[in-house]
Amino acid sequence: MTHTVLVTGVGRHIGARVAAVLAADPGIRVIGVDTVPPTSPERDGRDGGAQLRDSLEFVHVDLRSPDITRVIAACDIDTVVHMSLLSGPALSRSAMKEHNVIGTLQLLAACQRSDTVRRVVVRSSTVVYGSSPLDPAVFTESSEPAEPPTSGYGKDTVEVEGFVRGFARRRPDVAVTTLRFANLMGPGVDSPLTRFFTQPVLPTVLGFDPRLQFIHEDDAVEVLRRTATEDHPGTFNAAGDGVLLLSQCVRRAGRPTLPVPGPAFRLLGELARGLDQVDYSPEQVALMSHGRAVDSSRLVAELGWTFAYDTAAAYADFLRSRGLTSNLPLAVVDALAGLVR
Amino acid sequence: MKELLAFVRRRVSGDYEVDEFGYDPELTDTVLLELLRPLYRHWFRVETSGLEHVPADGALIVANHSGTLPLDALMLQVCLHDEAHRAVRLLAADLVYRLPTLSHLSRKFGHTLACPEDADRLLRKGELVGVFPEGFKGVGKPFTHRYRLQRFGRGGFVSTAMRAGVPIVPCAIVGAEEIYPKIGDFTLLARMLGLPYLPMTPFFPWLGAFGLIPLPSKWLIEFGEPIKTTPSDADDPMTVFNLTDQVRETLQHQLDALRERRGPAFHR
Structure with a gap:
């Protein structure tokens, strides 16, 4: 029996990779939707970009419009993988909110009307937990955040998860999986956080050293592939084991830091946002102050599979792929050690 | 010297591990405990007893809190590290995690926010968790109320220990009351x-x-006999309340006896 999988957000790196890995399975027909066609393949050499374009049926759909209903009805879709949430800051806030929230509503409405959809997988994020000094050190799926996000991507994600829960209640016959991913890290990932780490000088919030957690892109793709091809209903955290402190990250990258007081950090962010470079939204400032860690053991138990990379390994792979291997402070220490000896 | 260089190299390159709570054992052992040890040994001349009551795996250490600044918590950490060879994981007030610098140092030194989730997680990993149920009411009480245990919150720590099925070890700390006598x-x-x-x-x-x-008062730290808990009763408010009362009473008796044994605070 062949499956027909609808993948949203194929215009972006991770969406394209998931679509490719699903399309490689002869039993699966993949229909990709987005407002832009899948990214050019130079970076995705190992997935075979040309091959992807052949095996993937790309449909140009703006999720905010009801066109998606027709796509789902016309193609006998049985599985929907929704990965098109935008975290900014490329779009204006209102456009981003509309894309995330209205887009999800349209998609879920289409799924609800469909007789063929049997499985829905939604890529969410650990931003739903917010980041505050009142939170437990490690979130499980049932933890209630002390201060839920009230703006931006975090708020959108919370709303989207709300819609998804509502959908799951109305259509108990559909297996609904919500995956809360930590920050993606890896050679092909281009996110506000990866851009943050490739800056020549890293601004940090003075007096804070947050715990950060990453998931390697290969692991994220594998989690999405598995949940798209088997029923794993429920909500799951997905993050590499362990944490890295921001100070450890910058030391491992050998980068200089510029500690700035919290309010100044935000101001700097406003300036940088104009340059469309890095994300210094209030959620990002909170993350850079208080950090966040989640427990992914439920997902590991559900899938019967473990991540190939822990947080530290995912970060190391990212550094390697970006050539961030020269470490000046370390070279100085080694030179001094040589003198002493 | 070679060791020091290796240490500096590891720190500069970020080549060390922290656990999911942010605990950095290397930094704690080589910096914090080294700094606190002279205070512990020579200033407060801490003497310990009842170390045989500290279990080899998960347990909740319940101690009295005093001294205006929480030096008693840090001395307990030195005590358990040096005398029992255990890294105690202290539960701290949320105020600590709102303050710059203190928030990340506290995590690096193995402490975490006093909430049931964190305590439960640590206890189930077999860690030794230290809690001060009196909180600010204890550490900030006036000098005239010294050695009088304050209210023990809502007994949340007791139900956490019960759920995790770990024993509660009462720990009396005598001497911290006199370090900063709070008169106003x-x-x-x-x-x-x-x-x-x-x-x-x-x-x-x-x-x-x-x-x-801090004034150089003489300190005694004593661990009492562990109080066993059973997970089945964790949801019964009456059982939790009674056990909380029992722990508090035991600790008050222990505190009175230990204070008697010490004698005057600034003797010798």
Whole structure:
């Protein structure tokens, strides 16, 4: 029996990779939707970009419009993988909110009307937990955040998860999986956080050293592939084991830091946002102050599979792929050690 | 020297591990404990007893809290590290995690926020968790109330220990009450700064920074017999309440006996 999988957000790196890995399975027909066609393949050499374009049926759909209903009805879709949430800051806030929230509503409405959809997988994020000094050190799926996000991507994600829960209640016959991913890290990932780490000088919030957690892109793709091809209903955290402190990250990258007081950090962010470079939204400032860690053991138990990379390994792979291997402070220490000896 | 260089190299390259709570054992052992040890050994001359009551795996250490600044918590950490070879994971007030610098140092030194989730997680990993149920009411009480246990919150720590099925070890700390005798409180200023209290001692703020030198009282730390818990009763409020009361009473008796044994605070 062949499956027909609808993948949203194929215009972006991770969406394209998931679509490719699903399309490689002869039993699966993949229909990709987005407002832009899948990214050019130079970076995705190992997935075979040309091959992807052949095996993937790309449909140009703006999720905010009801066109998606027709796509789902016309193609006998049985599985929907929704990965098109935008975290900014490329779009204006209102456009981003509309894309995330209205887009999800349209998609879920289409799924609800469909007789063929049997499985829905939604890529969410650990931003739903917010980041505050009142939170437990490690979130499980049932933890209630002390201060839920009230703006931006975090708020959108919370709303989207709300819609998804509502959908799951109305259509108990559909297996609904919500995956809360930590920050993606890896050679092909281009996110506000990866851009943050490739800056020549890293601004940090003075007096804070947050715990950060990453998931390697290969692991994220594998989690999405598995949940798209088997029923794993429920909500799951997905993050590499362990944490890295921001100070450890910058030391491992050998980068200089510029500690700035919290309010100044935000101001700097406003300036940088104009340059469309890095994300210094209030959620990002909170993350850079208080950090966040989640427990992914439920997902590991559900899938019967473990991540190939822990947080530290995912970060190391990212550094390697970006050539961030020269470490000046370390070279100085080694030179001094040589003198002493 | 070689060791020091290797240490500096590891720190500079970020080549060390922290656990999911942010605990950095290397930094704690090589920096914090080294700094605290002279205070522990020579200033407060801490003597310990009942170390045989500290279990080899998960347990909840319940201690009295006093001294205006929580030096008793840090001395307990040195005590368990040096005498019992255990890294105690202390539960701290949320105020600590709102403050710059203190928030990340506290995590690096193995402490975490006092909430049931964190305590439960640590206990199930077999860690030794230290809690001060009196909280600010204990550490910030006036000198005239010394060695009188304050209210024990809602007994949340007891139900956490019960759920995790670990014993509760009462721990009496004598000596911390005298380090900064609190004789007054700048209530208004404290409220403006968002602090639970701003103490006045015979030396602070009158002598400025010198007023922050703790008085060299004689300290005794004693671990009492572990109190067993059973997970089945964790949801019964009456059982939790009774056990909380039992722990509090045991600790008060232990405290009185230990204070008697010590004698005058500034003798020798």
